[in-house]
Amino acid sequence: MVYDIFRGKYVRLTPEEHVRQQFVHYLVDAHAVPSGLVAIxxxxDIQxxxxxxxxxxxxxxAQPLLLVECKAPDTSISQTVFDQASRYNLRLxxxxxxxxxxxxxYACRIDRTSETIDFLTDLPDFDTMCSEA
Structure with missing residues (x-):
């Protein structure tokens, strides 16, 4: 079990949960994401x-800025994973x-005006993401 500070409760530490916890703390620590603006x-609702x-x-x-899909380390990042994240993002x-x-x-910026997707070498910090949204 691990205490999730964002959900305010203990959760089972599965391989995917470990990735999720590491990545969300990376976003807060390295990209200056305010912890109060995080949902786990x-x-x-999909269909x-x-x-x-x-x-x-x-x-x-309070508008969605970044959606992150996490997988366990033994799950390869495939088109199926991108499709899953894209389905969620159609809603968000x-x-x-x-x-x-x-x-x-892998990270990308979606420009709905030009209907393009730009892959990024790294995510920008929180303030930059907000200004580029």
Whole structure:
């Protein structure tokens, strides 16, 4: 078990949960994401079926800014993982998307105006993401 400070409770430390905890703390520590703007396992309804987005970061106006899909280290980051994150993001509309298994990380910026996706070498810090959203 591990205490999740964002959910305020103990959770089972599965391999995926370990990746989720490491990545969300990385976002807070290295990218200056305010911890009060973090949601973990946010319920998302996909075609009438309840799903959960692993990590959602909100901007200061409480709009989704970044959606992160986490997988266990032994799960490869495939098109299926990107598709899953994209389905969640159709509901949420975050301008930034990331997928990680703790070993590989991919991030992109979605420009809805030009309908383009730009892959990034790293996620910008929180304030930069807000200004580029």
């Amino acid at each position: 396992e946010l319920p998302v 009438g079926r309840p799903q959960r987005a692993d990590i959602v970061i909100y901007d200061r106006e 509309g975050a301008p930034f998307l990331a997928v990680t298994n703790g070993l590989e990380h």
